[in-house]
Structure formats: structure tokens, C-alpha cells
Amino acid sequence: MKRQLHGFLTLLFFIVLLPGFVQAQDITVTGQVKSNDDNQPLPGVTVFVKNVKTGATVTDFDGKFKLNAPANAILVFSFIGYLPKEVVVRNEKPLAISLQTNITGLDEVVVTGLASTIKRSNLANAVTTISGKELTGTTPPQTVDKALYGKVPGANIRANSGAPGGGLSVQLRGISSLQGASQPLYIIDGVYLNNSVLRTGRATLTAAGGSGEDDASNRLADINPDDIENIEILKGSSASAIYGTRANAGVIIITTKKGRAGKTKVSISQDLGFSKIRKFVGSAPWDEAKIKTFYPESSQAQELQLYRDVLASGGVTDFERLLYGETPLITNSNLTVSGGNENTKFYVGGSLSDEGGIIKYTGFNRKSIRLNLDHKLSKWVNFSVNSNYLNSTSDRGFTGNENISGASIGYIIGYLPNYYNPRPVNGIYPDNPYSENENPLELRDKAINNSKINRFIQAANLNINLIQNDKTSLKIALQGGIDYLTSNSKQYFPDNLQMQRSLSNPGDIILGKQTDINTNLQGFLIYGQQVNKIHFTSQVGAVALQTQSDVVLNRGTGLVAGQTAIPQALIQSILQQNTQKVKDFGAVAQEEINFDDKLITTVGIRFDKSTLNGRANKFYAFPKASVALNLTKFEFWKLQTISQLKLRAAYGQTGGLPSYGDIYTSLTPVVTGGNQGSIVSSTAGNPDIKPERAGELELGADIGFFKDRLVLEGTYYNKKVTDLIQTLTLAGSTGITSKKVNAADLVNHGVEFALTGVPVSNKNFTWTSKLLFWKNTSKITKLNVPSYTTGIYGPSYGTYLIKEGYSPTTIVGTPQITPGNYTIYGNSQADFQTSWTNSISFLNGFTFSTLLDWKKGGDVLNITLYNTDNGGTSKDWNEDSDGNGVVNGLQRQSGNAGQYVQDAGYLRLREAAISYTVPKQFVSRLFKNAVDQVRFGFSATNLFTVTKYKGYDPEVSSFGTNAINTGSDLFNYPSSKRLLFNVRIDF
Numbered sequence: 001m002k003r004q005l006h007g008f009l010t011l012l013f014f015i016v017l018l019p020g021f022v023q024a025q026d027i028t029v030t031g032q033v034k035s036n037d038d039n040q041p042l043p044g045v046t047v048f049v050k051n052v053k054t055g056a057t058v059t060d061f062d063g064k065f066k067l068n069a070p071a072n073a074i075l076v077f078s079f080i081g082y083l084p085k086e087v088v089v090r091n092e093k094p095l096a097i098s099l100q101t102n103i104t105g106l107d108e109v110v111v112t113g114l115a116s117t118i119k120r121s122n123l124a125n126a127v128t129t130i131s132g133k134e135l136t137g138t139t140p141p142q143t144v145d146k147a148l149y150g151k152v153p154g155a156n157i158r159a160n161s162g163a164p165g166g167g168l169s170v171q172l173r174g175i176s177s178l179q180g181a182s183q184p185l186y187i188i189d190g191v192y193l194n195n196s197v198l199r200t201g202r203a204t205l206t207a208a209g210g211s212g213e214d215d216a217s218n219r220l221a222d223i224n225p226d227d228i229e230n231i232e233i234l235k236g237s238s239a240s241a242i243y244g245t246r247a248n249a250g251v252i253i254i255t256t257k258k259g260r261a262g263k264t265k266v267s268i269s270q271d272l273g274f275s276k277i278r279k280f281v282g283s284a285p286w287d288e289a290k291i292k293t294f295y296p297e298s299s300q301a302q303e304l305q306l307y308r309d310v311l312a313s314g315g316v317t318d319f320e321r322l323l324y325g326e327t328p329l330i331t332n333s334n335l336t337v338s339g340g341n342e343n344t345k346f347y348v349g350g351s352l353s354d355e356g357g358i359i360k361y362t363g364f365n366r367k368s369i370r371l372n373l374d375h376k377l378s379k380w381v382n383f384s385v386n387s388n389y390l391n392s393t394s395d396r397g398f399t400g401n402e403n404i405s406g407a408s409i410g411y412i413i414g415y416l417p418n419y420y421n422p423r424p425v426n427g428i429y430p431d432n433p434y435s436e437n438e439n440p441l442e443l444r445d446k447a448i449n450n451s452k453i454n455r456f457i458q459a460a461n462l463n464i465n466l467i468q469n470d471k472t473s474l475k476i477a478l479q480g481g482i483d484y485l486t487s488n489s490k491q492y493f494p495d496n497l498q499m500q501r502s503l504s505n506p507g508d509i510i511l512g513k514q515t516d517i518n519t520n521l522q523g524f525l526i527y528g529q530q531v532n533k534i535h536f537t538s539q540v541g542a543v544a545l546q547t548q549s550d551v552v553l554n555r556g557t558g559l560v561a562g563q564t565a566i567p568q569a570l571i572q573s574i575l576q577q578n579t580q581k582v583k584d585f586g587a588v589a590q591e592e593i594n595f596d597d598k599l600i601t602t603v604g605i606r607f608d609k610s611t612l613n614g615r616a617n618k619f620y621a622f623p624k625a626s627v628a629l630n631l632t633k634f635e636f637w638k639l640q641t642i643s644q645l646k647l648r649a650a651y652g653q654t655g656g657l658p659s660y661g662d663i664y665t666s667l668t669p670v671v672t673g674g675n676q677g678s679i680v681s682s683t684a685g686n687p688d689i690k691p692e693r694a695g696e697l698e699l700g701a702d703i704g705f706f707k708d709r710l711v712l713e714g715t716y717y718n719k720k721v722t723d724l725i726q727t728l729t730l731a732g733s734t735g736i737t738s739k740k741v742n743a744a745d746l747v748n749h750g751v752e753f754a755l756t757g758v759p760v761s762n763k764n765f766t767w768t769s770k771l772l773f774w775k776n777t778s779k780i781t782k783l784n785v786p787s788y789t790t791g792i793y794g795p796s797y798g799t800y801l802i803k804e805g806y807s808p809t810t811i812v813g814t815p816q817i818t819p820g821n822y823t824i825y826g827n828s829q830a831d832f833q834t835s836w837t838n839s840i841s842f843l844n845g846f847t848f849s850t851l852l853d854w855k856k857g858g859d860v861l862n863i864t865l866y867n868t869d870n871g872g873t874s875k876d877w878n879e880d881s882d883g884n885g886v887v888n889g890l891q892r893q894s895g896n897a898g899q900y901v902q903d904a905g906y907l908r909l910r911e912a913a914i915s916y917t918v919p920k921q922f923v924s925r926l927f928k929n930a931v932d933q934v935r936f937g938f939s940a941t942n943l944f945t946v947t948k949y950k951g952y953d954p955e956v957s958s959f960g961t962n963a964i965n966t967g968s969d970l971f972n973y974p975s976s977k978r979l980l981f982n983v984r985i986d987f
Helices: 002-024 132-136 237-246 288-294 297-313 319-324 409-414 440-446 863-871 888-893 920-927
Strands: 026-035 046-049 064-070 074-078 085-088 095-099 109-113 116-119 128-131 155-159 168-172 185-188 228-234 251-256 262-277 329-340 344-356 363-376 381-395 448-468 472-493 508-531 534-559 569-595 599-610 620-630 642-656 667-672 675-680 692-705 710-729 738-761 765-783 788-790 799-802 810-818 821-827 832-842 846-856 859-862 901-903 906-917 933-947 976-986
Touching: 046 064, 074 095, 085 095, 109 228, 116 569, 128 132, 132 228, 185 237, 228 237, 237 251, 237 569, 237 599, 237 620, 237 642, 237 692, 288 297, 319 409, 319 440, 329 976, 409 440, 409 863, 508 569, 821 859, 821 901, 859 863, 863 888, 920 933
Parallel strands: 026 095, 185 251
Antiparallel strands: 026 064, 046 074, 074 085, 109 116, 128 228, 155 168, 228 251, 262 329, 262 976, 329 344, 344 363, 363 381, 381 448, 448 472, 472 508, 508 534, 534 569, 569 599, 599 620, 620 642, 642 692, 667 675, 692 710, 710 738, 738 765, 765 832, 788 799, 799 810, 810 821, 832 846, 846 906, 859 901, 906 933, 933 976
């Protein structure tokens, strides 16, 4: 009986515990993780059992995974850039997991110090991040800066030229200087880039004016966009204060791609297409009545005969289509190889890009090769080396301003009646009998405007972990970089050009060579400490920068026929030769306090000195402070609809350095009585000049709805710029007429909004949308020199007013209301700008993307129209819009400057693309697993534009490198639209 009872109890015990044994027994879980956007596998996804610290795994290159987990356990799938997903394990059947893109990017890391980062969810500033996919995924950009159009709230971007190879002006959050640096500081992998416009001497050859009219491209054009992992834009002083005196105009940080541990990945991409002029402006037709109206009686008979002869022999010439009508080929080839293991990772990239221009014999060619290497020497030491060699060639032709008749194609055809035939006969170009004295085809075919760039960018990083445990860390971070650039330019007018034949020494050439070396070195000690729920991150360090530039421009006039060597010139001279060296040094300290990701504060300060300052050894302080409050992370937050609510505030100061030479009174060489000597320049140096300073307060909020499927980011900023450098005019009797002084203040304030959402998201259809809006206003609040106007052409054509109480982008002109006070006609700053980006994934592999860009307001000085009115060729010259009996072309000339101040607002389809990613199963069967992915599609830029502006492009800026005069149009190289076929193959 006892045995039976014991057996019964034992059986009952096992029956009761059996479910527990069954539940505790692990099962093998397998599956595949794909992106919800394009249904492609996601390698590198972390898979783990919720609330269990061990047993995690990652997906392989095909997105597949395998791990052991208890039945009914919860698996968590986590991957940067995607929303985490939890799935309950029911059985051993393979899981098909689809991850949705995280539109907030809260798990991204953003630069907050020179040697540290922070999660975006804890960031206290409105820092814009553009991923490599956003940069090149919709349509391959011509240059990196052109890919920023419409993607950066707070940015005003204008094209200095439509020529291949770019040339852009990027202005962040309004005016940062009236005379000094107006472009952001660019940093790539820690290297301080040289983005200056290199002088070629073109403006001297054409007598256009100063070096700002050389029409050269900026050097960001050298960088291969396909190498970029992401770009961070620190738009204001509150975010960029840690960069000190180089950061008044903002900072743009570029990070290039790195290798990942795992299977070696090879990618080949090819873009093939063409470009064509965005639009033809058109020109007024000519007839006998117009000839009699336009020309004086003394020349009417000759013109009438020419007109009749042309009509009898075949018709008139459309100069726009003849000169700007090319449809050049575009090719862009990229090859990348990346991979490695846990200790060593590598990325190798090579590219060839060739793009012709819409003007014959113009174009841009770029070659690039990159090696990024990351290596872990031990648990305590790791380093990385980024090397990039670049070679580019630009042929930009002759457009834009000129003051020698016949040195600009635009000028020539602006003054040519369409009954003149410029085409050569038996190789001989007919002379041009009109005021702009050159045959435009002969100028196009024979003149040379060429520059060649060789560039080497090298970065190195070394991290030494002295202490590393759960509570404490201590690290030394060392970083160095060099940007070495050489430029060789050639500007050439042969002796047989019509305009040269009239000179006493025909044939003109300028050969230039410039070498720029930027070096930077920094070292930081970073200490981290966890105390209960508070984490402290402290960093101290120093930064040393040096820039050196050597420039020589040699000129020869009176060339031997057919020769391009300066020794073959009758008159040989040095047009320019100088050497500049600048040294900066900064000391930095920063403290970050993070309370459980709920309350994050940062305080820091930078002390800078520079040889450009009047007191080269004086340190100037640039403080910063910020706070971010994540309300939804507190336990009291119960509102499920709002998944994210972060309030943020930040303040910081940055500096803008004086220009080279402002502190010195230079000597000018002279020859008197056959003796060589020097005289004191009429511009005095100022040994007390100091940096311009910008202090910015930024307030904002980030709100996420419905588990962050809809996110609103709003920011208000107030940026005050003080100690602005101005030119003080002195009494001429002293022999010194001017000097540079700190004499003005201005303020910029504005708002920025970003609304990002996923209206639809399922396995077959995903729609992601982003709407941006920004607005800035500027005003001069102090001016300790007399008010003045500044611009290229003066009040008769429209110019800019620098006066206390007014925006420095205010456009004024004749007539005068009172002595010295001109009529206000507009403002080159936009009323507001907005853009709308959409990406739709559908039908298991198709993706359709668009970027629509809208700028409201913002005026341009259309000096091109002024000249074509004088030449009788403006499109509406013959029309009488107001019915007063005077044609438009004549009426505008007799009017005021406001006739040529025009609204340059627009609505533009900036980018559009459709692509198809071939299903992996089909690719694997077709190529027997040799190919992992194939994607192809079509893309376009500037497909259409709606604008009232009468010129070629409302984003024109003939003198965009200037701080103020960024809205002028004078026969610029017309802009293009590009159509491309794209294919990418991953192995």
C-alpha cells in the first residue's frame, strides 16, 4: 500500500511539473529580417530574448538568424535606423520579420564635442543629419554641396555658376559677416577642409574685376558623394561653439563610409545620362521696323541690307540654342569593396565621374580613390586611417561679367541681332561688327579656361582606453589630418581672336599655380563616470591648426602666333605672388551630465588664439551651455498618443577671424626714375582688430506621435553677431584713406520646422514623407561708420544698403528720395523656404522618390536683362505691356533701378527617381548566388521649375562668394537639368 501511494505521489508530482519542464525547454528559432521599405534583407540586426542578457545573435549578410529560445519567449529585433520589434516565439517555424525605418533617428549619434558624441534622443540642438542614402539614393548629385539643396532647414543655397563642377554659396541661419567669412567650416573625418575658391586670373583676363569674379568652383566639388556615410550640419553658434573662431557661419561635418565585420561586400554602380539647359530664355525677333527703331539713321541702311541678305540665304540664328544647346553625356562609375573581421575593417572606394557642359568644350571630370581602415590592436587600443586621393579637371568657358568687349559669351549674344551669322566658312570665323567685339563661336572654340586639381586628404585617429568598466571609463583620443591641394590653371586668349587683333600686343595667357596645405592636430582626455542614475562625461583637450597657401599667377601678352608658353610672350609679368601662413590654437573643456536619459545638460568653453587677430597671443573665450528634457521618459508620463516630448534650450558663442593682412600696413612696389622702391599702402593695418563674435540662443521642442510614426521638430533661434569688421574711411590728406575696424552689430532670428511621418506602412506599401519650413530675418543693430551702399553696379542698377535698422540684404536704387537715401526695391533674403520629400516603396521592390522645393520671395538684381535691353535682344523687348506706345525694352531703360530688381521665388521639382530592386530569390537563381542584389532605375534633377523670374535660374549668384552680394545675375553660365539611368550590383 505504501509503495502504491509513493508511486502515485511521484506520478502526480511529474504531472504537475511537466508543463514547466516543457516550457523551460529551449527550441531553435530561425528566420530572416528584411526592411519594410524595399523588402531587402538586413544584415547586422541584433536578435535577443527579452530580459535575458546572454544568447544574443546578429543576422548574417542575407538577413538570416538562428538562436535558441524558450517557447513563448519574446524576441527583440534591434537595428540602428529602424524601430525595434518584439515577436513572441510560438513554434519552430521560420520567422519572417519586417523592420520599419525609424524616421526620428533617435538612436543615431551626433557630435557634441570635438572628441565625443551623444544620442540624438538626448540632443539639445537642432542638428540636421543627412544620410548617405538621402544624399545619393534619390539621384546622384553632381557635387556634395548640390546634394544639400532643399534638405537643410535654415540653409540658403545659391549657385555661383551653372557650369559643371559647381560653385555654390551655402549660408546657414542668415548673415554671419558683412565682409569676412560667409561660408561654413567643412570637416571630413576630422580633417579641416579647404573649401576656398582658388583664383585663376580669369577676371584679370576679361577685366571683369577682382578675384571674386573668377567664376571658379569651390573645392567641395572634389569630394566623391558616394563615399559619404552621413553629413551633420551644425547650423548655429549654440551647436558649433566648440569649434571657436572658425565656426561663425556654421559647421558641416562629413563622415565617410567604413567597413563592417563579416562577408566582404563588393558594390558596383553606374550612372549614365545627359544634361540639357533648364530653359531657354528666348530673345526678341528682329524685323525692318525694329531695325529702324533701334539703330540710328546713319547705320539703318547697312543693317537693313544685312537683314535682307540673311533672310534670302537661309534664315536667322538662334544664339541661345547655338551656344547653350549641347546635350552632353554624363557618366559616373563607382566601385567599393568593404568588409573585415572584429579586429580589422576596411573600405575601399574608387570613382570616375565625367560630365560635359551645355556649352561646347566645357565640362568637369573627377577621379577619386579612398581607403578607410579601422583596426583594434587590443582591448585597450584602436586606431583608424582614412586616405583619399582626388584629381579633377574643370573647363568652365567664358561667361559672366567682362569689361573687355568680347570676353564673355553671354555679353556677346546679348548684343547680337539674330541676323548676324557667326558660323565659320572654310575654317575662317567672320568678324563681329557689333558693340561686343568678338565672334561668340570663335571665343567658345579657341579660348581656354581650365584648372586641374590634385588633392590628398589624410586623417588618422588613435584611441587609448586607460580604464574601461561598467562604472568608469578614461580614454585618450588623438586625431590628426592634412588636406594637401595643388591647382594648375590656364587662362588663354589666342592672338587671332578678333578682340586681340585690335590690341598692340595680341595674345594673352595667365598660368597659375597654387598650393594649399591645411593641417590639424588635436588631443583629448575623456573621463566617464556613472553615479547611480547619473552619468558624467568630462573632456579636456587642445587643438592646433595651420593653413598655408602659396600662389603665383604669371602673365604673358604679345604671344608668338600659336604659342601658349609665357617665354614666347613679348611682355612677361607676375600678376600675383604671395604666401600666407595662419596658425590657430584652441583649448577646450566640456562637461556633460546625463540623468537617466531624462535630463541632459552640457556646459563647455573654448579658448582660441590666432595669428589673424591683432593680438596674436590673446585667447578669446567661446562658451556654450545646453539642456534637454525628455518628458516621456519620466514615470509620471501616461499619455500614449505622444511617444516623444523633448524640450531643449542651448546657448553658444563662435568667432569669425579677420581677413589675412588686416592687421598690417603693406608696402606697394613702385619704380621712380628708373629706381625700384616701395611706398606705404593707402590702407592702414589695425593691430587692435579682433574676431567677429556670434552668440546664439536656441529654443526648441521635438514631439513624436503614435509611437513616433509622426514627429514634429520646432526651433526658434536668435543669433546676435557683434564686432563686425567694417572699412573706416579716413581723411585723404593723411595719406591713409581707410582701415579695417570692429564697428557693427547685427541680429538674425528665425524659425525652423520639420514634420516627418509614415502615413502608410505595410509589407506591400510604405510611404515616408518629410516637410521642412524655415524663415530668417536680419537687421543691423549698430553701425559705427557712416551708412553706405555696396554692390557691383551701384544705385543705378540696384545695390545693397548697409544702414542701422535695416537688413544688410535690403536692395535699393535710384531715384533718390532725399540726398543719400535711395528707393527701397526689395530684399535678396527669402520670405520663407519649404521643401517636401516623399519616398514610396511598393510592389515588392519598387521605390519612387521626389523632392519638391519652394522658395517664397527673395529678389535678384537682373543685370543680364539691363544689358539685353541695351542690345535689343530681351525676350519682351518688342512688347508694349502697359499699352503706352513705348516698347518694354526702351521703357525699362528710361525707368528706375527697380526695373531690374525681380522676384526670384520658385517652386522646383529638385529631385525625382524611380528604382526597382530585383527580388533576391530571383537574383540568387539567375547568378547562382554570385550576386546578392541588383537595383536599377531612372533619376532626374531640376526636372521642372515654376518661377516669375525672367533669367535662366532664380538661384543665380554671380558673386556668391561675397558675404552680402549673393543675388546678382550677369550672364552666368545657364543651369541644367540632368536625366540619368542608374544601376547598382552588390556581390
